[in-house]
Amino acid sequence: MSITVKDVAKKAGVATSTVSRVINNHPSISEETKRKVRKVMDELGYTPNLAARNLGKKTASAIGVVLPPLNTKERLGNPFYLETIETINEEAxxxxxxxxxxxxxDFDTLLANVEQMHRQKQVDGFILTYSDKYDPIITYLIEKKIPFTLIGQPYTQEESIVYVDNDNQLLGKQATDHLIDKGHQRILFITNTTHENLYFERYFGYQKALMMANLPLFPVVSFEETQDYPEFLEVLQETKATALVVIDDLFAVRIIQLAQLLGYKVPDDLSVISFNNSIFTTLTHPYLTSIDIDVASLGSIATQQLMAQLTNQEMHSSLRVVVPHELIQRETVLNKKFK
Incomplete structure (x- = not known):
């Protein structure tokens, strides 16, 4: 049988409301009463649940960080999310x-988790670390008028959302421009997601750079399903591509390994540029040329903007904060002009 607040109150000889106030460390309760109630809680082995702990409190003094569905090895192993959590934690x-x-x-389970966190007053607001076309959580947060900030550009309702992001279209353009500047003319865009907003923005930027340079455009090469991998050799042979823009570092490492298995040397036969400038850029040779998106700023600014909403310092109906980026040149892009 589980121990309840009533059990603690009965043994301590106090009201249940007093036990709740002790749990919340309310200043109206004397230190002597707090010590007595806490002693009884220890003796009975009572551990307050989050709902009880927050009973009567206006705030939970906590931020909820929502990760995207971790349904692939790339998602599970992507250091972006761990770095973002650490940055948010440090700022919080x-x-x-x-x-x-x-x-x-999956999104259904994720939504259920968010709903539970909100109902039990576990958190005061949320930071979403992604922007996905199929995400039901933003709709829920807006309908319930729950404070949140978004890392990424929303698909809809920009007028209702505070978000922080890189200029992903500019990132895609500058990555492609870098390859063009090095003499590449047949460039592919490689991704393992086609429903996150950063994919659309970076692919638009890729297309813009090629159009402005009067170079051929190619359809996106998507590896969302395992059966897509065997077709990669055929794509490379048909397009005669000499360079790749890849959606992020972790997936770029996988693509480099695949290309090498197919007999392509990087960067001699195939140049590669990606995004995030994560730990994966220098784990294996050749070191990966990547665009640093400044994860630290993304996480800290998202936290600051959420806190501004929670403390009513700045009540924005919407706000976009753009974080600058930097291209880090390493070893995976060959300068064809000097080959």
Missing amino acids: RKFNMSVAVASAR
Whole structure:
């Protein structure tokens, strides 16, 4: 049988409301009463659940960080999310806030987790670390008028959302421009997602760069399903591509390994550029040329903007904050002009 607040109150000889106030460390309760109630809680082995702990409190003093569905190895192993959580946690500490993480393998379960966190007053607001076309969570947060910020550009309702992002279209353009500047003319865009907003923006930027340079455009090469991998050799042979723009570092490492298995040397036969400038850029040779998206700023600014909403410092109906980026040249892009 589980121990309840009533059990603690009965043994301590106090009202249940007093036990709730002790759980919340309310200043109206004397230190002597707090010590007595806490002693009884220890003796009975009572652990307050989050709903009880937050009973009567206006705030939970916590931020919910929502990760996208972790349904692939790339998602599970992508350091972007761990780096983002750490940055948010570091910034949250400055506001005496803790961080709770919501994760799942699909959107239905993820939404259920977010709903539970909100109902039980586990968190005061949320930071979404992604922008996905099929995401039901933004709709839920807006309908319930729950404070949140978004890392990424929303698909809809920009007028209702505070979000922080890179200029992903510019990132895609500059990555492609870099390859063009090095003498590449047949360039492919490679991705493992086609429903996240950063994919659309980076692919638009890729297309813009090629159009402005009067170079051929190619359809996106998507590896969302395992059966897509065997077709890669055929795509390379048909397009005669000499360079690839890849959606992020982790997937770029996988593509480089695949290309090498197919007999292509990087960068001699195939140049590669990607995004995030994560730890994967220097784990294997050749070191990966990548665009640094400044994850630290994305996480800290998202946290600051959420705290501004929670403390009513700045009440924005919508706000976009653009974080600058930097291209880091390493070893995976060959300068064909000097070959």
